[in-house]
Amino acid sequence: MTDVLTVNGLSVFYGARAQAVEDVSFSVGQGRVVALLGANGAGKSSIMKAVAGLIPAVGTVTLRGADISGMPARKRVARGVVYVPEGRQIVGHMTVRENLVLGGYQLTGPRRKSRMEMVLDLFPEIAEKADRSAWRLSGGEQQMLAIGRGLMAEPRLLLLDEPSLGLAPLLVRRVFDRLGAIRQESDLSIVLVEQNLAMTIRLCDEVHFLRSGRIVGHQDAESLRDPAARQAAIDAYLGASATAA
Template sequence: MTDLLNVKDLSVFYGARAQAVEKVSFNVSPREVVALLGANGAGKTSTMKALVGLVKASGDIIFDGQPISGLSTRERVARGIVYVPEGREIVGSLTVRENLVLGGYQLSGALRKSRMETALELFPEIANKVDRAAWQLSGGEQQMLAIGRGLMAGPKLLLLDEPSLGLAPLLVKRVFDRLATIRTESDLSIVLVEQNLQMTMRLADRIYFLRSGRIVGQKHKQELQTEAARQQVIDAYLGAGQHLVA
């Protein structure tokens, strides 16, 4: 099977000396969910920003069979890569409907309407709040809106950065349940950045572990089915942080 995304020797620098990511390599197949797991500062978000062209990076990024390292963020989005950033970054002063429209601004009116209906069916919690200002939504609802806005563009690859961040456990479960529905009912591939191992295992087919900007290990979901295996991964790659074990 041809990879949808192939990343080879990706490195990210901030300034002349601060290296956030060092020669990271991984691949994503069609309809696959790949997770980048690690503690804060491991280089996960920098990797995601490099994929969508928000930071300067070296190395090779091949998407849908074509090199994209020289493309702008706008061009990468047009090719089918959409980034849902950490912290959601919705426009709080706009309504739910207006935020969704922003995600599909380049679409025809009919297609935009159709995709909005699909997003609201997926996230009924915000469907009856479409004319409410986004800042009035709960944290979980804002995360659903951010994902829905990303889906409006009809991506081939969705980059999700810390979707569980700042959410209560019940809302984390609800968000991940909807992500599971998305992957079941679509051809979408997902790169997921997380710290929560348990939630990541529910969704991801493969997990890459990052530490200090490098990939230090890789596991398939099937290799993490027992408590002993999960604890071994925590001890080897993650440390015993509460959020990582949650």
């Protein structure tokens, strides 16, 4: 079966000399969740933005066997590549419902309505506040809205950048519970950027560890569910600042 996403030899430069990502390659199968883990500055977000077409990059990005490396971001969205950025970036003065409409702007009216019903069923916390301004939501609810807005576009590949950033542990668990429900109810493929290893391995199938813009290790999530193996991976790839549990 053809992978949904194949990234081959990806490199990202900022300016003439600053290299953020160096020769990164990985793939994502249908319905699989692949995580990119690393400390701040490891190149995770640069990889996501390059796959989404938001920044220029060297290398090849293939979606379902088709080379999309030269496509602008809007055309990648039309093909099913949807990026949920770090920091949520919702439109605070608009309502929850209006934010969701923005996510599904390219859909026809009936499809957008059906998709919104699905998203609100998945996230009852924001469904109860659908006509409230988005800035009034809690941090966890804003993250649910950001993910829901991404789902409105009917993605084939969802790029989730630091969904736990700035959230209290209880809210992190709630957000990851919803992501788990998405996994169970669809064949959506997900690339997840995170620093929280313990939460990530509950959701993903495999993990790529990044340091200084390069992939320095790869393990399947099942092996990392053993506490000793998880700690060994943290020590080897992430360092003492990583979240182990």
